[in-house]
Amino acid sequence: MNDAPRQISRPNDTQFAKIAGFVLEDDLRVPDAALLHCSTLLIDTLGVAAGASRLDVGQIARDHAAEFHAAGSPSNAATMLFDGRRVGVPGAAWALATQIDNLDGHDGYAPTKGHIGCAVVPALIAFAERHPDLSGPQALIALAMSYELSARAGIALHATVSDYHTSGAWNALGVAALGCRLEGASADTLRHALGIAEYHGPRSQMMREIDNPTMLHDGSGMGALVGAKATLLAQSGFTGAPAITVEAPEVKAYWQDLGQFWTVAENYIKPYPCCRWAHAAIDALHKLMQSGDVTMQNVARIEVNTFDEAARLFDGMPETTTQAQYSMNFAMATMLKHGTIAPTHIEGAGLQDPDIAALIPKITATATDTHNARFPAGRFSDVQVVLTDGRCLSSGDTAARGGPDAWMKDAEVEEKFQSFCAGVLSPNRTRAIWAMRDALLDPDTRFTDLTKHVLAPSDTVGDLS
Numbered sequence: 001m002n003d004a005p006r007q008i009s010r011p012n013d014t015q016f017a018k019i020a021g022f023v024l025e026d027d028l029r030v031p032d033a034a035l036l037h038c039s040t041l042l043i044d045t046l047g048v049a050a051g052a053s054r055l056d057v058g059q060i061a062r063d064h065a066a067e068f069h070a071a072g073s074p075s076n077a078a079t080m081l082f083d084g085r086r087v088g089v090p091g092a093a094w095a096l097a098t099q100i101d102n103l104d105g106h107d108g109y110a111p112t113k114g115h116i117g118c119a120v121v122p123a124l125i126a127f128a129e130r131h132p133d134l135s136g137p138q139a140l141i142a143l144a145m146s147y148e149l150s151a152r153a154g155i156a157l158h159a160t161v162s163d164y165h166t167s168g169a170w171n172a173l174g175v176a177a178l179g180c181r182l183e184g185a186s187a188d189t190l191r192h193a194l195g196i197a198e199y200h201g202p203r204s205q206m207m208r209e210i211d212n213p214t215m216l217h218d219g220s221g222m223g224a225l226v227g228a229k230a231t232l233l234a235q236s237g238f239t240g241a242p243a244i245t246v247e248a249p250e251v252k253a254y255w256q257d258l259g260q261f262w263t264v265a266e267n268y269i270k271p272y273p274c275c276r277w278a279h280a281a282i283d284a285l286h287k288l289m290q291s292g293d294v295t296m297q298n299v300a301r302i303e304v305n306t307f308d309e310a311a312r313l314f315d316g317m318p319e320t321t322t323q324a325q326y327s328m329n330f331a332m333a334t335m336l337k338h339g340t341i342a343p344t345h346i347e348g349a350g351l352q353d354p355d356i357a358a359l360i361p362k363i364t365a366t367a368t369d370t371h372n373a374r375f376p377a378g379r380f381s382d383v384q385v386v387l388t389d390g391r392c393l394s395s396g397d398t399a400a401r402g403g404p405d406a407w408m409k410d411a412e413v414e415e416k417f418q419s420f421c422a423g424v425l426s427p428n429r430t431r432a433i434w435a436m437r438d439a440l441l442d443p444d445t446r447f448t449d450l451t452k453h454v455l456a457p458s459d460t461v462g463d464l465s
Contacts, residue, residue, distance in 0.1 A: 108245025
């Protein structure tokens with residue numbers, strides 16, 4: 001890591017002007033492929049939100065927002081997804097981001113070592129309620145812009161500080177930018193909003209949460225809250241010092257390709273609701289299982305070669321859903337028993353499964369230089385399975401599925417979406433939301449055509465189409 005920038009509060013008009021132009025450009029052009037992937041990310045994130053609505057942490061977050069984040073007027077209120085209650089815009093963004101963040105199946109961008117959609121999608125839903133005429137393409141363009149802003153803010157932060165901070169530290173800027181675009185803010189207001197969002201963004205330590213898994217997760221709930229408040233405060237005249245990750249001379253290089261290289265098209269989609277660091281090992285094991293030679297009954301031990309961060313994941317039998325999502329050993333044992341990992345496997349009875357508990361001690365993880373050198377751009381692992389008959393099967397180097405190294409097919413993404421919505425939304429409602437992935441690209445589609453399916457409580461299982 002480099003030392004922190006020396007010029008920490010001086011405006012950089014030339015550098016900022018380019019970024020402001022991108023954020024606020026009325027006719028911002030997003031490549032078709034990037035826009036389609038952005039729409040896929042949006043719908044996938046809503047599926048995670050649906051699945052997370054039944055978790056204790058989701059209920060806690062929504063109840064807290066209803067109790068302590070009330071809106072002063074209807075025009076400043078937003079509806080909490082799969083709940084129906086209305087709270088202030090920042091509270092709605094916070095509650096949904098916290099809910100999504102705690103079911104670790106949402107998208108991410110490898111170079112940031114973190115996640116964007118879990119903060120900017122809740123912000124889009126919350127702010128869009130103030131703009132009922134927003135079209136589908138307009139919403140997607142605003143969302144794509146916020147992915148681009150967030151990605152570069154994250155990379156700039158990681159390159160200029162000595163600690164590894166959670167996603168909320170930098171996706172707050174993407175939320176602020178999205179809010180400013182939808183609210184029609186000026187460049188000066190945007191500058192203050194980004195400064196406020198960065199200054200108050202949670203500089204929380206990611207590895208502290210990895211070592212002690214809790215509902216804090218990746219800090220994106222606070223990122224959404226701070227980013228939304230930053231927009232609204234800046235609109236009211238509240239000032240903020242220029243954002244270091246945007247305007248410092250030391251970070252100029254990270255913004256040079258803004259509007260040319262679309263990082264949103266490179267965001268991965270997770271097949272499983274657990275930490276991305278575990279996915280390569282899970283996929284390597286699944287590859288060996290497909291031969292038919294590897295079963296839960298005939299495994300003597302499993303040896304995982306991976307990168308430092310993955311090897312540091314929780315290695316015991318988890319007691320909570322949060323621990324389960326940050327446990328590679330638990331995830332691999334679950335894959336070995338069920339052939340997949342679904343939300344139901346990381347909660348309730350899944351945390352009391354004696355078969356899983358018996359498999360976990362058979363799994364060990366070791367960091368290797370080869371896999372460390374590829375991280376964070378690549379998340380690779382390899383697995384050796386020793387069977388009870390003495391045979392040793394090797395997976396070879398395996399990339400985590402769902403991203404540029406191994407994209408998921410549309411049918412696989414849809415299957416994942418349906419599995420996360422199962423038990424929360426009716427099949428008709430689930431299909432209606434998935435159909436919006438393509439419909440949102442049509443200029444005649446209103447964004448409300450999507451939101452009408454997600455603002456009703458999750459126990460409403462009728463067809464809302």
